[in-house]
Amino acid sequence: MNHDNFFFKHYGLTQADLPRYLAAALSAGGDYADLYFEYLSSTSLSVDESMVKSASQGISAGCGVRVVSGERTGYAYTDDLSPERILHAARTAALIASGPAKTPAVGFQQKPARSLYPVSLPSVDAEITAKVELVMRVDAAARAYDPRIKEVRASYADELRNILVVTSDGTIAEDSQPLARLNASCIAKGEQQSGRGSAGGGGRVALDFFFGEKTPEHFAKEAARQAILQLDAREAPAGEMEVVLGPGWPGVLLHEAVGHGLEADFNRKKTSAFAGLVGRRVASEKCTVVDNGTMPWRRGSLNVDDEGQPTQETVLIENGILKGYLSDKLSAKLMGISDTGNGRRESYEHIPMPRMTNTYMLPGQDDPEDIIRSVKHGVYAVNFGGGQVDITNGKFVFSASEAYMIENGKITAPIKGATLIGNGPDVLTRVSMVGHDLQLDEGVGTCGKDGQAVPVGVGIPTIKVDRLTVGGTARKDSGGFMQ
């Protein structure tokens, strides 16, 4: 183990402490125990009415101790990293088991380290004035876009999470995970209608990302464009119809419709609509969906997951056939499947569970323009708010924030925001065209499960779903959305 590990250096933790803590965790038996040390430092800034109204910084640190005995998990944590408090947490977590003490493995193996997000200067340590410049530039660019943009809010947030994971089966892993995000949100006022738009992005990147690849002006213009567009939006239709999803963030469809349902914990417990469907067709043969935690710089990527396991690319659906699940250690062991490195947690206060990283559909053969041309009457949805799924009955929603009518093969009028609703296990069987234009989102996704939030990514090429329910307000016979 590297002696300049963060926790060794700053908290006086030593190599010799680790087996002692694990032994306390296994003092009442149990199959497995782990320690998760976390030190999180964060900054946030926001601009409203062209003023930097809020600036904050914070530090949170702690250690979580988990003991697993069969299907049972005991968990305790402390925000005080003194040996007494860690031992106390370990003994509390130990109470899940009841039996003779077990001895943790002697000597730790460090997993081969990846370096998906090497930053020389983490953004949390960068000059605050540069971050102020970013939010002020968002504000200026959004206001300059159109005089009808009346309100602009810009925010910037970054963090650096140092983790150390130590397990009773002899794994030790450390990582330093940067994360930064810049966001713009705008309100436009027209004579008749108002509109709002928001855009943002980032990833596990250094501050220079926002001065080069994705500038404040890029996000500002995108948010302003969406807000202005809504000023002319018509009522959205209601009912089943053809739906074309644009590339990128509309990949939230995959996250909700299939991603959550394929998390191994739900399948181990047989509470998911996808339980028992491995090897069966769950999508058209044009669909191949993967979860990939190894993409450099991406918001959903991790060198190792929060159980110390290296992340990987996992094929979930291949040419329409369900191939497997996303697992953490517990599910992998209990189901006899491999650990895909998807064990994640919000913080040291939380028990890890299977979570997505970056989830996307591989590109197909179709030309995006041909896809639009093939639709007689339908909706083209290019931007979304969030979504939600009931993994047991498979029903999912995702809310379009920018969408258009397609009439006779042509994109016509913008329509108001509407929720799209479908059934996870069969929505992808109705995907009849897949574009060659795969895009990933710009780095805005945060996924919630059991009250735990973790950053994720999504992506999708342009696709056509032959039938999906659109939740608008227009009466079909009113012609309200005709040109």
Add this chain to the structure above:
Amino acid sequence: MSEIQTETTQLETRNPKLESDLRELAQDMVRRAMAGGATAAEAVVREGDEFSTVVRLGQVETLKESGSRAIGVRVFFGKRAASTYSSDFSRAGLDRMLKSALELAKITSEDPFGGIPEVSQLGSLKGDLDLYHEDVYSLPGTQRIEYARRAEKAALDFDPRIKNSEGGSFDAATGRKVLANSHGFVGEYRRSYCSVAAIPIAQDEKGGMQRDYWFSVARNLGRLDPPEQVGRIAAERTIRRLGARKAKTSHVPVIFDPMVAASILEHIFEGVNGDSVYRGASFLAGKLGQKIAGENVTVIDDGTMPGGFGTSPFDGEGIPTRRKLVIENGVLKSYLLNTYTAKKLGLETTANASRGLAGTPGIGPGNYFLQPGTKTPKEIIGDVKEGLYVTEFLGHGANLVTGDYSRGASGLWISGGELTYPVEEITVAGNLKEMFFHISEIANDLEFRGAVASPTIRIDGLTVGGE
């Protein structure tokens, strides 16, 4: 049966010295910020304990028990402000927190409306608000697990079609909050909470699965519903969803049960939130004194109700909480404000400041509710020939700027005044600006299961999207 012994995990008895230390600590942080050049300062300290357990298919699945604390400061240099927080209470940790706050305030903008409240506004409600009961932790560990087990068992035993479960659970938590500022205010309160829940899963002969849940939550153990009752209701709610189908796209009366109605009421809260109002980001901005809903609609926010889930003796800025009419007979009477948004709008604060550890204070509800009517939910359903009874929303499709509203839903179809078959994979859509004028019925079944509560309501003029 579980052999787990958790009696020994009772949290260590509180150290009285440490308790006064936290109060002293908050005041000390304020003093030191002022000594460092701040013109005003505020410190908040939070301390909490949590216990939770899940029992699934009769076996303990998780057991979690811990405590934590954190401190945050907000400093002003004239009209510039910044805030920092830390979970590290060491001398070095606190020094660093304070130093960063003082430095960070240099880069923020002069905001003429910034500042902490006036001395005359500060204070705390007197008397026992019935918020804290140590009995949430009085049960021995095995009994807590029993609560979770009993709730799940009642659900599993209710009907043979309940074949699986995400478990029964029991949670307990206590929290303490101390707030101090440079006007000499120092206040604190404790709150406790416990809950029991069940999430059963039912399966029909075709293999179709449905899940639903029910829970009881209270500030003390004695007021918690019996776990058997929670499990039984959870099972009833789950069983009635089996065999759900889509509905036809239509325009029919929609009745919302109290849980989903509360979520609709939250949109009014977001709409009267001073932060959205001054930015023009709300469909209710500029509507003070105007009719925004039907005559039958009266909405109240009351942070003073003893035992309430939204009750506290003072708000996030140290101002005593109060009761106010938000909407009276359809007329918008009050926005909900903190000190900053009140100044921006030229109004008085309504003591709705909510304060996290970091950042500027936000706005939160007290006990916020729609005044109940006189009809029973059954009578209201009985008046509907064809309609939809919504029991669950999926997603968050409300645009507060435009009022556009579109959400995924499931529930039961109403035919001839009776609840008939279950429906799912449908949407309910309309516009918030009109929806509150079309609340045609309000039932008498108001019950607080959180800070925001509503009786059953009927809304007309919505679009149900389906086949």
